[in-house]
Amino acid sequence: MSIKLKPAVCIAWLPFGRVHLKPVIYATVIPVFRQPVQVSGDTSRRLNTSIAMRADTLRDIRIVKKITVTGDTERRVGHCGTVLVDTKRTLVKQSRILADTKIEIPHTLTYAEFKERGIRSFSVTLGELTLSDNIQLETVQPLSIGDSVQGRVLDYAFRFLVEETSQRGIVQSVKGTYSKDTLLYTSVHIYVERAKVSRYAAEIAAALGLRLHRLTDDFTPSQNFEGSGMTYHDFISALFGWTAKLPQRQINVFIRGDTLHIIQRGMEESVVDITHWPHAQPTIERKLVRSVWHSANNNLESGAHNEEDTAPIPFTGTISFKEISRTYYNGFLVRETNENGYSTYSYDGEYLAEKRTHNVDGSTSRTDYAYASTGRDVYLFKEWERTTEAVNDGKKHTEYDWEDWNREKGTERITYHAPLGYGWYATTVYVDGALEGSSLSQGKPGGKASQFTIEQSNLSLGAQYRGNGELPYSSLIDTEFPVVGTEYLRALTREIEWLNRRTQETVTVEIRARIRCGVSDIDHVVDFTERIRFEGHEYFLQSNTVELTPRLLRQTIKMVRWYG
Structure with a gap:
Protein backbone atom coordinates (compact mmCIF):
# COMPACT_ATOMS: atom_id res chain seq x y z
CA MET A 1 0.00 0.00 0.00
CA SER A 2 1.24 3.52 -0.78
CA ILE A 3 0.12 6.94 0.46
CA LYS A 4 0.15 10.03 -1.74
CA LEU A 5 -0.04 13.50 -0.19
CA LYS A 6 -1.78 16.15 -2.24
CA PRO A 7 -1.42 19.79 -1.04
CA ALA A 8 -4.32 22.15 -1.62
CA VAL A 9 -5.31 25.75 -0.80
CA CYS A 10 -8.67 26.77 0.67
CA ILE A 11 -9.82 30.40 0.40
CA ALA A 12 -12.39 31.55 2.94
CA TRP A 13 -14.46 34.68 2.22
CA LEU A 14 -16.08 36.76 4.89
CA PRO A 15 -18.32 39.67 3.99
CA PHE A 16 -17.33 43.11 5.28
CA GLY A 17 -14.19 41.74 6.87
CA ARG A 18 -10.67 40.90 6.22
CA VAL A 19 -9.64 37.92 4.20
CA HIS A 20 -7.38 35.49 5.96
CA LEU A 21 -5.48 32.92 4.00
CA LYS A 22 -4.78 29.77 5.88
CA PRO A 23 -2.85 26.91 4.38
CA VAL A 24 -4.70 23.61 4.64
CA ILE A 25 -3.19 20.27 3.79
CA TYR A 26 -5.40 17.37 2.60
CA ALA A 27 -4.19 13.80 2.62
CA THR A 28 -5.75 11.36 0.12
CA VAL A 29 -5.27 7.65 0.74
CA ILE A 30 -5.65 5.35 -2.31
CA PRO A 31 -4.99 1.63 -1.83
CA VAL A 32 -3.04 0.06 -4.70
CA PHE A 33 -2.41 -3.69 -4.96
CA ARG A 34 0.94 -4.37 -6.49
CA GLN A 35 0.39 -8.11 -6.94
CA PRO A 36 -2.05 -9.55 -9.59
CA VAL A 37 -5.18 -11.37 -8.47
CA GLN A 38 -5.87 -14.86 -9.89
CA VAL A 39 -9.21 -16.67 -9.63
CA SER A 40 -9.54 -20.33 -10.60
CA GLY A 41 -12.62 -22.52 -10.82
CA ASP A 42 -14.12 -25.59 -12.45
CA THR A 43 -17.48 -26.64 -13.85
CA SER A 44 -18.98 -30.00 -13.21
CA ARG A 45 -21.74 -31.31 -15.52
CA ARG A 46 -23.74 -34.47 -15.22
CA LEU A 47 -26.27 -35.78 -17.77
CA ASN A 48 -28.80 -38.37 -16.77
CA THR A 49 -31.10 -39.67 -19.51
CA SER A 50 -33.48 -42.49 -18.97
CA ILE A 51 -36.47 -43.28 -21.19
CA ALA A 52 -38.61 -46.37 -20.95
CA MET A 53 -41.52 -47.08 -23.32
CA ARG A 54 -43.75 -50.03 -24.03
CA ALA A 55 -45.64 -49.91 -27.35
CA ASP A 56 -46.42 -51.99 -30.40
CA THR A 57 -44.98 -49.34 -32.72
CA LEU A 58 -41.36 -48.53 -33.40
CA ARG A 59 -40.58 -44.85 -33.31
CA ASP A 60 -37.69 -42.65 -34.29
CA ILE A 61 -36.42 -41.41 -30.92
CA ARG A 62 -34.42 -38.22 -30.91
CA ILE A 63 -33.28 -36.66 -27.63
CA VAL A 64 -31.89 -33.17 -27.59
CA LYS A 65 -30.98 -31.40 -24.39
CA LYS A 66 -29.99 -27.78 -24.22
CA ILE A 67 -27.58 -26.78 -21.43
CA THR A 68 -26.82 -23.14 -20.82
CA VAL A 69 -23.87 -21.97 -18.70
CA THR A 70 -22.68 -18.51 -17.88
CA GLY A 71 -19.91 -17.80 -20.29
CA ASP A 72 -19.06 -16.98 -23.89
CA THR A 73 -19.86 -20.45 -25.23
CA GLU A 74 -23.18 -22.22 -25.75
CA ARG A 75 -23.22 -25.96 -26.34
CA ARG A 76 -25.91 -28.32 -27.55
CA VAL A 77 -25.56 -31.98 -26.69
CA GLY A 78 -27.62 -34.34 -28.84
CA HIS A 79 -28.12 -38.04 -29.22
CA CYS A 80 -29.87 -39.50 -32.29
CA GLY A 81 -30.98 -43.05 -32.97
CA THR A 82 -32.52 -44.14 -36.30
CA VAL A 83 -34.85 -47.07 -36.89
CA LEU A 84 -36.94 -48.13 -39.92
CA VAL A 85 -40.69 -47.64 -39.50
CA ASP A 86 -43.85 -47.51 -41.58
CA THR A 87 -44.81 -43.87 -42.03
CA LYS A 88 -48.15 -42.39 -42.97
CA ARG A 89 -48.05 -38.74 -44.09
CA THR A 90 -50.95 -36.43 -44.82
CA LEU A 91 -50.25 -33.72 -47.43
CA VAL A 92 -52.25 -30.52 -47.53
CA LYS A 93 -52.45 -28.77 -50.92
CA GLN A 94 -52.72 -25.01 -50.85
CA SER A 95 -54.23 -23.00 -53.71
CA ARG A 96 -53.91 -19.27 -54.24
CA ILE A 97 -56.93 -17.79 -55.99
CA LEU A 98 -57.19 -14.28 -57.42
CA ALA A 99 -60.27 -12.31 -56.47
CA ASP A 100 -61.65 -12.18 -60.00
CA THR A 101 -60.86 -15.81 -60.85
CA LYS A 102 -63.36 -18.66 -60.96
CA ILE A 103 -62.21 -22.25 -60.61
CA GLU A 104 -64.12 -24.75 -62.71
CA ILE A 105 -63.92 -28.49 -62.25
CA PRO A 106 -64.46 -29.88 -65.77
CA LYS A 180 -60.67 -19.27 -73.70
CA ASP A 181 -63.79 -17.83 -75.32
CA THR A 182 -64.07 -14.97 -72.83
CA LEU A 183 -60.50 -13.82 -73.38
CA LEU A 184 -60.63 -14.27 -77.14
CA TYR A 185 -63.52 -11.82 -77.33
CA THR A 186 -62.06 -9.32 -74.87
CA SER A 187 -60.63 -6.05 -76.16
CA VAL A 188 -56.85 -5.92 -76.31
CA HIS A 189 -54.89 -2.78 -75.44
CA ILE A 190 -51.83 -2.29 -77.65
CA TYR A 191 -49.27 0.36 -76.77
CA VAL A 192 -46.70 -0.19 -79.51
CA GLU A 193 -47.04 1.41 -82.92
CA ARG A 194 -45.22 -1.27 -84.91
CA ALA A 195 -43.43 -4.49 -83.96
CA LYS A 196 -42.49 -7.87 -85.40
CA VAL A 197 -45.05 -10.64 -85.38
CA SER A 198 -42.96 -12.67 -82.90
CA ARG A 199 -43.52 -10.03 -80.24
CA TYR A 200 -47.25 -9.81 -80.93
CA ALA A 201 -47.54 -13.62 -80.77
CA ALA A 202 -45.67 -13.80 -77.46
CA GLU A 203 -47.90 -11.14 -75.91
CA ILE A 204 -51.08 -12.87 -77.13
CA ALA A 205 -49.99 -16.24 -75.71
CA ALA A 206 -49.06 -14.64 -72.39
CA ALA A 207 -52.41 -12.84 -72.18
CA LEU A 208 -54.27 -16.11 -72.82
CA GLY A 209 -52.14 -17.96 -70.28
CA LEU A 210 -50.80 -20.34 -72.94
CA ARG A 211 -47.41 -21.53 -74.06
CA LEU A 212 -46.34 -20.45 -77.54
CA HIS A 213 -45.26 -22.73 -80.39
CA ARG A 214 -44.49 -20.54 -83.43
CA LEU A 215 -43.01 -21.70 -86.73
CA THR A 216 -43.41 -18.73 -89.11
CA ASP A 217 -41.49 -15.98 -90.83
CA ASP A 218 -40.85 -13.11 -88.43
CA PHE A 219 -42.39 -10.39 -90.59
CA THR A 220 -43.48 -6.90 -89.53
CA PRO A 221 -47.17 -5.98 -90.01
CA SER A 222 -47.77 -2.59 -91.59
CA GLN A 223 -50.92 -1.80 -89.63
CA ASN A 224 -50.80 0.41 -86.59
CA PHE A 225 -52.80 -1.54 -83.99
CA GLU A 226 -52.21 1.02 -81.24
CA GLY A 227 -55.50 2.07 -79.70
CA SER A 228 -57.53 -0.03 -82.17
CA GLY A 229 -59.67 -1.62 -79.44
CA MET A 230 -59.96 -4.90 -81.36
CA THR A 231 -60.44 -8.24 -79.63
CA TYR A 232 -57.80 -10.95 -79.42
CA HIS A 233 -59.73 -12.94 -82.02
CA ASP A 234 -59.75 -9.99 -84.45
CA PHE A 235 -56.12 -9.22 -83.66
CA ILE A 236 -55.03 -12.76 -84.57
CA SER A 237 -57.06 -12.61 -87.79
CA ALA A 238 -55.48 -9.27 -88.74
CA LEU A 239 -51.97 -10.63 -88.14
CA PHE A 240 -52.25 -13.90 -90.07
CA GLY A 241 -55.49 -13.97 -92.09
CA TRP A 242 -53.91 -12.37 -95.17
CA THR A 243 -51.65 -15.42 -95.69
CA ALA A 244 -54.61 -17.29 -97.24
CA LYS A 245 -53.86 -15.39 -100.48
CA LEU A 246 -50.78 -17.59 -100.86
CA PRO A 247 -52.05 -21.04 -99.80
CA GLN A 248 -48.62 -22.71 -100.09
CA ARG A 249 -47.35 -20.55 -97.19
CA GLN A 250 -50.60 -20.13 -95.29
CA ILE A 251 -50.36 -19.67 -91.50
CA ASN A 252 -52.75 -21.60 -89.25
CA VAL A 253 -53.36 -20.54 -85.64
CA PHE A 254 -54.98 -22.99 -83.22
CA ILE A 255 -55.04 -24.01 -79.57
CA ARG A 256 -54.17 -27.51 -78.40
CA GLY A 257 -54.26 -28.10 -74.66
CA ASP A 258 -52.26 -25.34 -72.99
CA THR A 259 -50.32 -24.34 -76.14
CA LEU A 260 -51.02 -21.72 -78.80
CA HIS A 261 -49.69 -23.05 -82.12
CA ILE A 262 -48.84 -20.70 -85.00
CA ILE A 263 -47.63 -22.84 -87.90
CA GLN A 264 -46.73 -21.76 -91.44
CA ARG A 265 -47.07 -24.30 -94.22
CA GLY A 266 -43.71 -25.68 -95.22
CA MET A 267 -42.23 -25.14 -91.75
CA GLU A 268 -43.80 -28.14 -90.00
CA GLU A 269 -41.28 -30.09 -87.94
CA SER A 270 -42.63 -33.59 -88.64
CA VAL A 271 -44.25 -35.73 -91.34
CA VAL A 272 -46.80 -38.48 -90.69
CA ASP A 273 -47.17 -41.29 -93.23
CA ILE A 274 -50.77 -42.53 -93.56
CA THR A 275 -50.22 -44.69 -96.63
CA HIS A 276 -50.57 -47.95 -94.72
CA TRP A 277 -53.35 -46.82 -92.42
CA PRO A 278 -56.64 -48.64 -93.12
CA HIS A 279 -58.56 -46.31 -95.42
CA ALA A 280 -61.31 -46.25 -98.02
CA GLN A 281 -60.82 -45.34 -101.66
CA PRO A 282 -59.54 -41.73 -101.75
CA THR A 283 -61.14 -38.95 -103.77
CA ILE A 284 -58.62 -36.96 -105.82
CA GLU A 285 -59.36 -33.56 -107.39
CA ARG A 286 -56.93 -31.66 -109.61
CA LYS A 287 -57.10 -28.22 -111.18
CA LEU A 288 -54.78 -25.72 -112.84
CA VAL A 289 -53.95 -22.64 -110.79
CA ARG A 290 -53.35 -19.28 -112.48
CA SER A 291 -51.91 -16.52 -110.36
CA VAL A 292 -50.72 -14.03 -113.02
CA TRP A 293 -51.92 -12.78 -116.38
CA HIS A 294 -49.13 -12.07 -118.84
CA SER A 295 -49.34 -8.82 -120.74
CA ALA A 296 -47.12 -6.66 -122.87
CA ASN A 297 -47.86 -3.68 -120.62
CA ASN A 298 -46.29 -3.36 -117.21
CA ASN A 299 -48.70 -2.99 -114.34
CA LEU A 300 -47.29 -0.79 -111.61
CA GLU A 301 -49.13 -2.77 -108.93
CA SER A 302 -48.46 -6.29 -110.19
CA GLY A 303 -45.88 -7.07 -107.50
CA ALA A 304 -46.54 -7.61 -103.81
CA HIS A 305 -47.01 -4.35 -101.93
CA ASN A 306 -48.70 -2.99 -98.83
CA GLU A 307 -51.29 -0.27 -98.34
CA GLU A 308 -48.52 2.31 -98.06
CA ASP A 309 -47.37 1.43 -101.58
CA THR A 310 -50.83 2.03 -103.05
CA ALA A 311 -50.93 5.62 -101.78
CA PRO A 312 -49.44 8.31 -104.02
CA ILE A 313 -45.90 9.38 -103.25
CA PRO A 314 -46.17 12.77 -101.46
CA PHE A 315 -45.18 15.61 -103.76
CA THR A 316 -41.73 17.17 -103.40
CA GLY A 317 -40.87 20.15 -105.59
CA THR A 318 -41.59 23.80 -106.35
CA ILE A 319 -44.55 25.34 -108.14
CA SER A 320 -43.92 28.91 -109.35
CA PHE A 321 -45.59 31.61 -111.41
CA LYS A 322 -43.82 34.95 -111.91
CA GLU A 323 -42.93 36.21 -108.41
CA ILE A 324 -45.05 33.64 -106.64
CA SER A 325 -43.55 30.27 -105.70
CA ARG A 326 -44.42 27.47 -103.32
CA THR A 327 -42.01 24.73 -102.28
CA TYR A 328 -43.25 21.37 -101.00
CA TYR A 329 -41.48 18.53 -99.25
CA ASN A 330 -43.22 15.16 -98.80
CA GLY A 331 -46.54 16.84 -99.53
CA PHE A 332 -46.09 19.68 -97.00
CA LEU A 333 -45.66 23.35 -97.90
CA VAL A 334 -42.32 24.46 -96.43
CA ARG A 335 -41.72 27.85 -98.13
CA GLU A 336 -43.85 30.43 -99.87
CA THR A 337 -42.77 33.65 -101.62
CA ASN A 338 -44.72 36.49 -103.23
CA GLU A 339 -44.26 40.15 -104.06
CA ASN A 340 -44.79 41.17 -100.41
CA GLY A 341 -42.23 38.83 -98.81
CA TYR A 342 -41.85 35.20 -97.87
CA SER A 343 -43.12 32.68 -95.32
CA THR A 344 -41.62 29.46 -93.96
CA TYR A 345 -43.43 26.54 -92.35
CA SER A 346 -42.15 23.89 -89.95
CA TYR A 347 -43.98 20.76 -88.80
CA ASP A 348 -44.12 18.37 -85.90
CA GLY A 349 -44.97 15.08 -87.56
CA GLU A 350 -48.11 15.77 -89.61
CA TYR A 351 -49.10 18.96 -87.79
CA LEU A 352 -47.98 22.56 -88.38
CA ALA A 353 -45.74 23.72 -85.54
CA GLU A 354 -44.56 27.19 -86.62
CA LYS A 355 -45.13 29.78 -89.34
CA ARG A 356 -42.73 32.70 -89.88
CA THR A 357 -43.48 35.58 -92.26
CA HIS A 358 -41.04 38.34 -93.25
CA ASN A 359 -42.37 41.18 -95.42
CA VAL A 360 -40.39 43.55 -97.63
CA ASP A 361 -41.36 46.56 -95.45
CA GLY A 362 -39.56 45.00 -92.47
CA SER A 363 -42.65 43.79 -90.61
CA THR A 364 -42.59 40.23 -89.28
CA SER A 365 -45.00 37.68 -87.94
CA ARG A 366 -44.21 34.51 -86.02
CA THR A 367 -46.92 32.06 -84.95
CA ASP A 368 -46.44 28.96 -82.80
CA TYR A 369 -49.08 26.22 -82.75
CA ALA A 370 -49.70 23.93 -79.76
CA TYR A 371 -51.85 20.80 -79.88
CA ALA A 372 -53.69 18.79 -77.25
CA SER A 373 -54.07 15.05 -77.64
CA THR A 374 -56.88 12.92 -76.28
CA GLY A 375 -57.19 9.15 -76.27
CA ARG A 376 -58.27 9.08 -79.91
CA ASP A 377 -57.70 12.50 -81.46
CA VAL A 378 -55.51 15.58 -81.70
CA TYR A 379 -56.87 19.13 -81.90
CA LEU A 380 -55.36 22.62 -82.07
CA PHE A 381 -55.17 24.06 -78.57
CA LYS A 382 -53.28 27.37 -78.83
CA GLU A 383 -52.03 29.85 -81.44
CA TRP A 384 -49.41 32.33 -80.26
CA GLU A 385 -48.72 35.10 -82.80
CA ARG A 386 -46.12 37.83 -82.34
CA THR A 387 -45.85 40.62 -84.90
CA THR A 388 -43.55 43.60 -85.39
CA GLU A 389 -44.41 46.79 -87.24
CA ALA A 390 -42.98 47.98 -90.54
CA VAL A 391 -39.65 49.82 -90.42
CA ASN A 392 -40.49 52.42 -93.11
CA ASP A 393 -36.84 53.12 -93.89
CA GLY A 394 -37.47 53.26 -97.63
CA LYS A 395 -35.56 50.08 -98.52
CA LYS A 396 -36.69 46.60 -99.48
CA HIS A 397 -36.05 44.15 -96.68
CA THR A 398 -34.98 40.57 -97.37
CA GLU A 399 -34.50 37.44 -95.31
CA TYR A 400 -30.98 38.59 -94.45
CA ASP A 401 -32.33 41.52 -92.41
CA TRP A 402 -32.60 39.33 -89.35
CA GLU A 403 -32.67 42.35 -87.02
CA ASP A 404 -36.31 42.86 -87.99
CA TRP A 405 -37.30 39.86 -85.86
CA ASN A 406 -35.88 41.46 -82.70
CA ARG A 407 -37.79 44.75 -82.80
CA GLU A 408 -39.83 45.28 -79.67
CA LYS A 409 -42.60 47.39 -81.13
CA GLY A 410 -45.48 45.13 -82.11
CA THR A 411 -48.42 43.14 -80.82
CA GLU A 412 -49.01 39.74 -79.25
CA ARG A 413 -52.11 37.76 -80.15
CA ILE A 414 -53.05 34.50 -78.40
CA THR A 415 -55.94 32.33 -79.54
CA TYR A 416 -57.26 29.42 -77.47
CA HIS A 417 -59.46 26.60 -78.79
CA ALA A 418 -61.42 24.25 -76.53
CA PRO A 419 -63.80 21.36 -77.36
CA LEU A 420 -67.18 21.85 -75.68
CA GLY A 421 -68.69 18.52 -76.73
CA TYR A 422 -71.16 17.38 -79.36
CA GLY A 423 -68.94 18.83 -82.09
CA TRP A 424 -68.83 22.38 -80.71
CA TYR A 425 -65.60 24.30 -80.14
CA ALA A 426 -65.02 27.58 -78.30
CA THR A 427 -62.44 30.11 -79.51
CA THR A 428 -61.12 32.91 -77.27
CA VAL A 429 -58.73 35.65 -78.49
CA TYR A 430 -56.45 37.89 -76.39
CA VAL A 431 -54.46 40.81 -77.85
CA ASP A 432 -51.64 42.16 -75.69
CA GLY A 433 -53.23 40.51 -72.66
CA ALA A 434 -56.69 42.02 -73.18
CA LEU A 435 -59.71 40.00 -74.23
CA GLU A 436 -60.42 40.63 -77.88
CA GLY A 437 -63.44 38.36 -78.28
CA SER A 438 -64.74 34.80 -78.41
CA SER A 439 -66.80 32.66 -80.74
CA LEU A 440 -68.33 29.21 -81.23
CA SER A 441 -67.87 26.88 -84.18
CA GLN A 442 -68.54 23.30 -85.21
CA GLY A 443 -65.44 22.75 -87.30
CA LYS A 444 -62.55 21.18 -85.40
CA PRO A 445 -59.62 23.64 -85.36
CA GLY A 446 -56.47 22.17 -86.82
CA GLY A 447 -58.28 18.99 -87.82
CA LYS A 448 -56.41 16.46 -89.92
CA ALA A 449 -57.84 15.74 -93.35
CA SER A 450 -58.99 12.26 -94.35
CA GLN A 451 -56.61 9.90 -96.14
CA PHE A 452 -58.62 10.31 -99.34
CA THR A 453 -58.32 14.10 -99.17
CA ILE A 454 -54.58 13.84 -98.52
CA GLU A 455 -54.07 11.51 -101.48
CA GLN A 456 -56.13 13.69 -103.80
CA SER A 457 -54.18 16.73 -102.64
CA ASN A 458 -50.89 14.99 -103.41
CA LEU A 459 -52.14 13.90 -106.83
CA SER A 460 -53.30 17.42 -107.67
CA LEU A 461 -49.82 18.71 -106.83
CA GLY A 462 -48.20 16.23 -109.20
CA ALA A 463 -47.58 13.15 -107.05
CA GLN A 464 -47.24 9.70 -108.62
CA TYR A 465 -48.05 6.17 -107.53
CA ARG A 466 -45.30 3.82 -106.51
CA GLY A 467 -44.40 1.00 -108.85
CA ASN A 468 -41.46 -1.18 -109.72
CA GLY A 469 -42.20 -1.41 -113.43
CA GLU A 470 -40.27 -4.69 -113.59
CA LEU A 471 -43.05 -7.27 -113.93
CA PRO A 472 -44.57 -7.65 -117.42
CA TYR A 473 -47.85 -9.08 -116.10
CA SER A 474 -50.84 -8.43 -113.90
CA SER A 475 -51.43 -10.56 -110.83
CA LEU A 476 -54.71 -12.42 -110.52
CA ILE A 477 -54.15 -12.48 -106.75
CA ASP A 478 -54.73 -9.42 -104.64
CA THR A 479 -51.15 -8.24 -104.17
CA GLU A 480 -51.75 -5.82 -101.31
CA PHE A 481 -50.21 -7.42 -98.22
CA PRO A 482 -50.26 -5.78 -94.76
CA VAL A 483 -46.52 -6.17 -94.18
CA VAL A 484 -43.47 -3.94 -94.53
CA GLY A 485 -40.00 -4.65 -95.84
CA THR A 486 -38.87 -4.54 -99.45
CA GLU A 487 -37.15 -7.93 -99.33
CA TYR A 488 -40.14 -9.65 -97.76
CA LEU A 489 -42.50 -8.15 -100.34
CA ARG A 490 -40.19 -9.37 -103.10
CA ALA A 491 -40.29 -12.85 -101.57
CA LEU A 492 -44.10 -12.74 -101.66
CA THR A 493 -43.92 -11.66 -105.30
CA ARG A 494 -41.78 -14.71 -106.08
CA GLU A 495 -44.36 -16.90 -104.33
CA ILE A 496 -47.06 -15.46 -106.60
CA GLU A 497 -44.93 -16.29 -109.63
CA TRP A 498 -44.19 -19.81 -108.32
CA LEU A 499 -47.88 -20.61 -107.89
CA ASN A 500 -48.74 -19.68 -111.48
CA ARG A 501 -49.83 -22.64 -113.66
CA ARG A 502 -49.22 -25.18 -110.91
CA THR A 503 -51.52 -28.17 -110.53
CA GLN A 504 -53.43 -28.17 -107.27
CA GLU A 505 -54.21 -31.69 -106.08
CA THR A 506 -56.74 -32.17 -103.29
CA VAL A 507 -57.12 -35.62 -101.75
CA THR A 508 -59.92 -36.66 -99.40
CA VAL A 509 -59.41 -39.97 -97.65
CA GLU A 510 -61.36 -41.69 -94.90
CA ILE A 511 -59.29 -43.46 -92.25
CA ARG A 512 -61.19 -46.26 -90.49
CA ALA A 513 -59.56 -47.51 -87.34
CA ARG A 514 -60.09 -51.06 -86.14
CA ILE A 515 -61.23 -51.30 -82.52
CA ARG A 516 -60.64 -54.46 -80.53
CA CYS A 517 -61.60 -54.65 -76.87
CA GLY A 518 -61.97 -50.89 -76.77
CA VAL A 519 -58.46 -50.30 -78.16
CA SER A 520 -57.89 -48.66 -81.56
CA ASP A 521 -55.08 -49.81 -83.85
CA ILE A 522 -54.45 -46.12 -84.74
CA ASP A 523 -53.34 -43.91 -81.88
CA HIS A 524 -52.84 -40.58 -83.68
CA VAL A 525 -55.07 -37.73 -84.88
CA VAL A 526 -53.60 -35.90 -87.89
CA ASP A 527 -53.15 -32.20 -87.09
CA PHE A 528 -51.74 -28.99 -88.58
CA THR A 529 -48.45 -29.36 -86.73
CA GLU A 530 -47.26 -31.88 -89.35
CA ARG A 531 -47.20 -32.59 -93.06
CA ILE A 532 -48.84 -35.71 -94.46
CA ARG A 533 -47.19 -38.33 -96.66
CA PHE A 534 -49.58 -40.38 -98.78
CA GLU A 535 -48.67 -42.64 -101.68
CA GLY A 536 -45.17 -41.13 -101.83
CA HIS A 537 -46.25 -37.46 -101.94
CA GLU A 538 -46.34 -34.84 -99.20
CA TYR A 539 -49.50 -32.85 -98.55
CA PHE A 540 -50.68 -30.05 -96.29
CA LEU A 541 -53.71 -30.62 -94.09
CA GLN A 542 -56.85 -28.67 -94.96
CA SER A 543 -59.26 -30.32 -92.53
CA ASN A 544 -59.71 -33.42 -90.42
CA THR A 545 -63.08 -34.54 -89.08
CA VAL A 546 -62.78 -37.07 -86.27
CA GLU A 547 -65.92 -39.09 -85.50
CA LEU A 548 -66.04 -41.37 -82.50
CA THR A 549 -68.73 -43.77 -81.26
CA PRO A 550 -68.43 -46.77 -78.94
CA ARG A 551 -67.98 -48.94 -82.04
CA LEU A 552 -66.37 -46.61 -84.62
CA LEU A 553 -63.36 -44.32 -84.94
CA ARG A 554 -63.04 -42.50 -88.25
CA GLN A 555 -60.86 -39.64 -89.52
CA THR A 556 -61.88 -37.89 -92.74
CA ILE A 557 -58.72 -36.14 -93.91
CA LYS A 558 -58.65 -33.50 -96.63
CA MET A 559 -55.17 -32.53 -97.82
CA VAL A 560 -53.64 -30.49 -100.65
CA ARG A 561 -50.41 -30.07 -102.57
CA TRP A 562 -49.16 -28.10 -105.58
CA TYR A 563 -46.84 -29.47 -108.24
CA GLY A 564 -45.84 -28.98 -111.85
Missing part, protein backbone atom coordinates in the same frame (compact mmCIF):
# COMPACT_ATOMS: atom_id res chain seq x y z
CA HIS A 107 -66.24 -33.03 -66.78
CA THR A 108 -63.48 -35.42 -67.83
CA LEU A 109 -64.08 -37.77 -70.75
CA THR A 110 -61.89 -40.54 -72.07
CA TYR A 111 -62.64 -42.98 -74.84
CA ALA A 112 -62.92 -45.87 -72.39
CA GLU A 113 -65.54 -43.96 -70.38
CA PHE A 114 -67.74 -42.94 -73.30
CA LYS A 115 -70.18 -45.77 -72.77
CA GLU A 116 -70.29 -45.37 -68.98
CA ARG A 117 -70.78 -41.60 -69.26
CA GLY A 118 -73.64 -41.99 -71.71
CA ILE A 119 -71.76 -40.53 -74.71
CA ARG A 120 -73.41 -41.79 -77.89
CA SER A 121 -71.14 -39.94 -80.33
CA PHE A 122 -68.35 -37.39 -80.40
CA SER A 123 -67.02 -35.42 -83.36
CA VAL A 124 -64.47 -32.67 -83.82
CA THR A 125 -63.47 -30.86 -87.01
CA LEU A 126 -59.98 -29.40 -87.28
CA GLY A 127 -60.20 -26.73 -89.97
CA GLU A 128 -57.67 -24.42 -91.57
CA LEU A 129 -57.72 -20.70 -90.79
CA THR A 130 -59.97 -21.32 -87.79
CA LEU A 131 -58.83 -20.59 -84.27
CA SER A 132 -61.46 -22.79 -82.62
CA ASP A 133 -62.39 -26.36 -83.49
CA ASN A 134 -65.97 -27.42 -84.11
CA ILE A 135 -66.79 -29.88 -81.31
CA GLN A 136 -70.11 -31.74 -81.00
CA LEU A 137 -71.30 -34.66 -78.92
CA GLU A 138 -74.49 -36.56 -78.09
CA THR A 139 -75.10 -37.71 -74.54
CA VAL A 140 -77.88 -39.07 -72.36
CA GLN A 141 -76.42 -37.34 -69.30
CA PRO A 142 -77.40 -33.69 -69.88
CA LEU A 143 -74.88 -30.87 -69.60
CA SER A 144 -75.63 -27.25 -68.76
CA ILE A 145 -74.66 -24.13 -70.70
CA GLY A 146 -71.22 -23.00 -69.57
CA ASP A 147 -70.12 -26.43 -68.30
CA SER A 148 -66.47 -27.20 -68.87
CA VAL A 149 -65.65 -30.48 -70.62
CA GLN A 150 -62.20 -31.88 -71.16
CA GLY A 151 -60.85 -35.17 -72.36
CA ARG A 152 -58.71 -36.99 -74.86
CA VAL A 153 -59.38 -38.88 -78.07
CA LEU A 154 -56.27 -40.86 -78.98
CA ASP A 155 -53.53 -38.20 -78.67
CA TYR A 156 -55.88 -35.26 -79.27
CA ALA A 157 -56.56 -33.42 -76.00
CA PHE A 158 -59.60 -31.15 -75.94
CA ARG A 159 -61.19 -28.76 -73.49
CA PHE A 160 -64.29 -26.74 -74.28
CA LEU A 161 -67.25 -24.93 -72.77
CA VAL A 162 -70.82 -25.94 -73.55
CA GLU A 163 -72.16 -23.22 -75.85
CA GLU A 164 -75.37 -24.71 -77.28
CA THR A 165 -77.58 -27.66 -76.38
CA SER A 166 -80.50 -29.32 -78.10
CA GLN A 167 -82.66 -31.84 -76.25
CA ARG A 168 -84.80 -34.54 -77.86
CA GLY A 169 -86.11 -37.10 -75.47
CA ILE A 170 -83.25 -38.30 -73.33
CA VAL A 171 -80.60 -37.52 -75.96
CA GLN A 172 -78.89 -34.14 -75.76
CA SER A 173 -76.81 -32.66 -78.59
CA VAL A 174 -74.03 -30.40 -77.33
CA LYS A 175 -71.96 -27.86 -79.25
CA GLY A 176 -68.76 -26.64 -77.64
CA THR A 177 -66.50 -23.63 -77.89
CA TYR A 178 -63.05 -22.91 -76.55
CA SER A 179 -62.59 -22.46 -72.83
